[in-house]
Amino acid sequence: MSDIKVAVLGATGRMGTQACAAVEAADGLRLVARLGRGDTVSAETLAGADVAVDFTVPAVTEANVHAVLDAGAHAVVGTTGWDDASRARVSAHLAELSPGGSGSTGALGVLIAPNFGLSAVLAMTFAAKAARYFESAEVVELHHPNKVDAPSGTARHTAAAIAGARAEAGRGPSPDATETGWEARGADVDGVRVHAVRLRGLVAHEEILFGNEGEQLIIRQDSFDRASFMPGVLLAVRSVVSRPGLTVGLENVLDLS
Ligand SMILES: NC(=O)C1=CN([C@@H]2O[C@H](COP(=O)(O)OP(=O)(O)OC[C@H]3O[C@@H](n4cnc5c(N)ncnc54)[C@H](O)[C@@H]3O)[C@@H](O)[C@H]2O)C=CC1
Numbered sequence: 001m002s003d004i005k006v007a008v009l010g011a012t013g014r015m016g017t018q019a020c021a022a023v024e025a026a027d028g029l030r031l032v033a034r035l036g037r038g039d040t041v042s043a044e045t046l047a048g049a050d051v052a053v054d055f056t057v058p059a060v061t062e063a064n065v066h067a068v069l070d071a072g073a074h075a076v077v078g079t080t081g082w083d084d085a086s087r088a089r090v091s092a093h094l095a096e097l098s099p100g101g102s103g104s105t106g107a108l109g110v111l112i113a114p115n116f117g118l119s120a121v122l123a124m125t126f127a128a129k130a131a132r133y134f135e136s137a138e139v140v141e142l143h144h145p146n147k148v149d150a151p152s153g154t155a156r157h158t159a160a161a162i163a164g165a166r167a168e169a170g171r172g173p174s175p176d177a178t179e180t181g182w183e184a185r186g187a188d189v190d191g192v193r194v195h196a197v198r199l200r201g202l203v204a205h206e207e208i209l210f211g212n213e214g215e216q217l218i219i220r221q222d223s224f225d226r227a228s229f230m231p232g233v234l235l236a237v238r239s240v241v242s243r244p245g246l247t248v249g250l251e252n253v254l255d256l257s
């Protein structure tokens with residue numbers, strides 16, 4: 001079988017640098033393009049890539065994905081900043097390119113993963129399972145101080161999954177008597193409070209707290225090094241070529257959903 005040709009967008013960034021090195025060291029993958037700020041994304045600059053991996057910034061990631069699809073390549077996206085509307089536009093674009101349906105031969109795939117770390121993917125999965133059993137749920141994400149967005153994409157994905165599980169179980173809002181000082185209670189993501197810490201020395205960490213009368217469950221994951229994301233990135237690249245349509249979350253590839 002021939003190598004999967006890979007382009008990396010945001011190639012000189014913290015994640016892009018590691019992704020390039022991981023692709024170069026991986027069996028069956030071949031790095032064919034490194035794109036950075038100021039480079040146009042086109043069939044020409046992607047240099048025949050089968051898959052483009054995006055680790056750029058929230059402001060440009062959606063446009064990059066549309067350009068990648070127009071160039072005829074699959075996309076693996078780690079960049080944050082996605083919402084229902086941007087995901088729907090990508091789904092519509094995929095449907096336009098493959099009107100025969102998601103099973104069409106050669107149909108393109110886009111895999112957006114808020115977090116490629118196994119510990120984070122498992123933490124989110126466990127949190128979604130636990131959510132229905134607890135009265136209270138809050139999320140704390142902790143990151144390096146160079147991160148430009150808050151709360152993290154991982155925390156948003158976690159909170160949305162918790163909110164979905166609570167709604168399905170018929171649970172109302174977490175009890176909270178706050179009357180003043182709402183600014184100290186974190187962001188509201190689908191009714192779940194999310195707190196963002198930025199601290200020198202940290203990389204990427206998340207704690208999910210659940211409470212009932214007289215008991216507490218804390219699920220915590222830590223990425224101490226960006227190397228922790230690379231097995232997930234490589235898995236996503238290998239998977240997306242045979243996964244037409246839009247997939248959100250590595251848990252789907254790991255069969256954890
Ligand atoms: N899904 C996951 O597992 C992970 C996701 N991330 C996310 O990945 C993204 C990148 O994170 P880092 O590498 O830490 O950031 P970074 O700031 O180190 O790298 C971003 C790169 O994008 C480039 N860039 C900026 N504007 C661009 C444009 N218009 N076109 C092309 N490239 C452009 C920058 O020059 C820079 O090289 C963030 O959204 C972050 O939250 C980070 C770690 C893990």
Ligand SMILES: O=C(O)C1=N[C@H](C(=O)O)C[C@H](O)C1
Pocket residue numbers: 080114115143147148151152153154155203204205
């Ligand atoms: O910016 C980061 O560093 C990270 N971003 C992603 C996020 O926002 O969830 C993934 C991980 O937390 C690291």
